[in-house]
Amino acid sequence: MKNFKLKNLVFVAAITLVATATVVLPTKASAAWRQADNGSWSYSDGDAAISGWKSINGNWYFFDSNSVMKTGWVNDGGKWYYLASSGEMKTGWISDGGKWYYTNPSGDMQTGWLLNNGAWYYLNSSGDMQTGLLELNGKTYYLSDSGAMKTGTVTINGVSYTFGQNGEKVTASTANQNTTTSTTTTSTSSGGSGGSGGSSSGSKNNDTDSSYEYLYGTWTVGDLVYKGSKDDSIESYVGEQFTVSKDGITATLPIVGVTTINPTIKESSMTASEFKSKWKISVSGNTVKRLHISYSGYSADMYITEDDTKYVSVKGALFELQ
Structure with missing residues (x-):
């Protein structure tokens, strides 16, 4: 009888020990978002952090x-992806910093020709x-302006261009007009870019025709003040010269090389605060x-501050002139 009671006590103790061990086993954490004090977000998948x-x-x-x-x-x-402010990977057309980009269904950014x-x-x-x-x-x-390649005839600043069905220029001739018009026929639609990828000039005044005698001389593109994009080739403009x-x-134009042009020049003004907002630098005075x-599809902006410092902007970048 004593042995029977002893066996019962051992059995009860074993059951109690197993139950206790079961209770104290750690519970697996659930997946959850967590925000740090600095505002950044992380995500844990159970007990494991994610990278x-x-x-x-x-x-x-x-x-x-x-x-x-x-x-x-x-x-x-080696591939670029774009993540929204909420973190989700984006695909398709993306507007960022005044420019348009395209990422394929896998999310990687496209370069070159895109249909x-x-x-x-x-x-x-x-x-x-x-x-x-x-x-x-x-x-x-x-x-x-929407980015879509055009075919047929296009007139730009008085020059008439004809482009074949593959988009390549066939001919160019002078037309009797100075405004940009288009009589293009094309077998393609304008696509779904949703915008031109351009940026606002920030000007508050209507543009007026300008003479530029005060700019006569040879100018050198100096320091890169504001890059504005990931395009490292923009730095190649430093040291380039043009004569007014x-x-x-x-100047040297990408298509025709060194040439003398008679461009259209429109003058306007902007406040110093607008200039700072656009180019991220402060300038002297109140007005720029x-x-x-x-000229024929090419464009650039020159800025002159009240202390006569001069800048030129090309492809969204700003350089100081010397």
Whole structure:
């Protein structure tokens, strides 16, 4: 009888020990978003922190080696991806910093020629959509303000261009008009870019025709003040020279090389605060003079401050003139 009772006591003790051990086993944590004191977000999948790509509720997110969710442009494996402010990877047309980009269904940014909704677009090596006249591999194309490649006849600042069905320029001749018009026929639609990829000038005054005698002389493109894009080739403009005289402006154009042109120049002004907002630098005085220079599809802006410092903007970048 004693042995029977002892066996019962041992059995009860064993059951109690197992139950106690079961109670104290840690519970697996559930997946959850967490926000740090600095505002950054991370995501844990149970007990494990996440790094790299993670699909959550049908959306793709990217986490760095510290498990912090990334936003904006991210380079992974040599490819660029765009993540919204909420972290989701975006696809299709993306407007960022006044420029248009395109990411394919896998999310990686596209460069070169792109066929989208029946229209051809060209995205440079930095991914931003191009507009206007484009020289590529010795051939010339025209891309509308929406970025879509045009065919047929296009007239720009008095020069009439004819483009074949493949978009390549066939002929160019002088027309009897100075405004930009288009009588283009095309087998492609304008596509779905949703915008021109351009940016506002910030001018508060109506543009007026300007004479530019006070700019006569030879100018050198100096320091890069504001880059404005990921395009490292923009720095190649440093050291370039152009000459302003009564005969026009002598400069190097991508399609025709060194030439003297008589461009259209429109003068306007902007406040110093507007200039700072656009180019991220402060200037002396309250007003900045702006000269918009355009010729046959090419354009640039010159800025002159009240202390006579001069700047030129090309492809969204700002340089100081010397």
